Amino acid sequence: MMMQGESILLLSFFQLLLLFSCLRLNNNAEASTSSINVWPKPRNLTWSPPYQTTLLSSSFTIITTTIHHNKHLSAAICHYHSLLKSEHHHPLVPLGVSISKDLPPLQNLSITVVDPHAGLVNGVNESYTLSILPSHATLTAKTVWGAMRGLETFSQLAWGNPTQITVGVQVWDFPLFVHRGLMVDTARNYYPVKDLLRTVEAMSMNKLNVLHLHLTDAESFPLVLPSEPRLAEKGAYAPHMVYTPQDVKTLVEFGLDHGVRVIPEIDTPG
Numbered sequence: 053m054m055m056q057g058e059s060i061l062l063l064s065f066f067q068l069l070l071l072f073s074c075l076r077l078n079n080n081a082e083a084s085t086s087s088i089n090v091w092p093k094p095r096n097l098t099w100s101p102p103y104q105t106t107l108l109s110s111s112f113t114i115i116t117t118t119i120h121h122n123k124h125l126s127a128a129i130c131h132y133h134s135l136l137k138s139e140h141h142h143p144l145v146p147l148g149v150s151i152s153k154d155l156p157p158l159q160n161l162s163i164t165v166v167d168p169h170a171g172l173v174n175g176v177n178e179s180y181t182l183s184i185l186p187s188h189a190t191l192t193a194k195t196v197w198g199a200m201r202g203l204e205t206f207s208q209l210a211w212g213n214p215t216q217i218t219v220g221v222q223v224w225d226f227p228l229f230v231h232r233g234l235m236v237d238t239a240r241n242y243y244p245v246k247d248l249l250r251t252v253e254a255m256s257m258n259k260l261n262v263l264h265l266h267l268t269d270a271e272s273f274p275l276v277l278p279s280e281p282r283l284a285e286k287g288a289y290a291p292h293m294v295y296t297p298q299d300v301k302t303l304v305e306f307g308l309d310h311g312v313r314v315i316p317e318i319d320t321p322g
Contacts, residue, residue, distance in 0.1 A: 140213035179226035233262030239269035256310035
């Protein structure tokens, strides 16, 4: 049984905790006009006074400064351009700032990639610098994969309907860990392809970069191998619970379009 002194001490602790929470909420309300929540938190993000926002132009475009011939960057640009036009989310902590009437709408985001041919391998450079000024916005990255992280940050700095964007923002960022991933055990738990694609999208939003698919094991063999189709016929949980070679190719390509390296694993013996 709890003694009276312990009860008083515990009550005092909760009172202090409540007071601390109230102070935090008050500080957040006061700082809401000068702080922006970007996830994951960038290494360095500054928003200069007078803390303005402007509208995204109805003809807003994302452009690149050089011809790159990288289909994954092109896919990412199309994805984020569509997202910026269609998604009208609101920040978790409302910003006490209104759209400036003195600034013209932002017309474009210009992307520069130093090495557009670098593959999404372990330890690849994913750093980027993002600058959003009243007249223009620029994103500079060493690789395509860093550019994708910068595009995600840019999309988080736009919100509302009509869509507005912060002005006077400078971001410099790179990941703390080179491997940031998930493992999905499809041998013990079958997941439809659409759910795996949705997982890749969620990973991209959180700037994760590796999806490890544990495709086969002793429990089931859902991978269809054209050279030995009986493995899936007899080893899958059900005839419809299989992954075709085209399914795997779709997952790998979709992953690269979102900056996620999909690694299929075939356990042997399994």
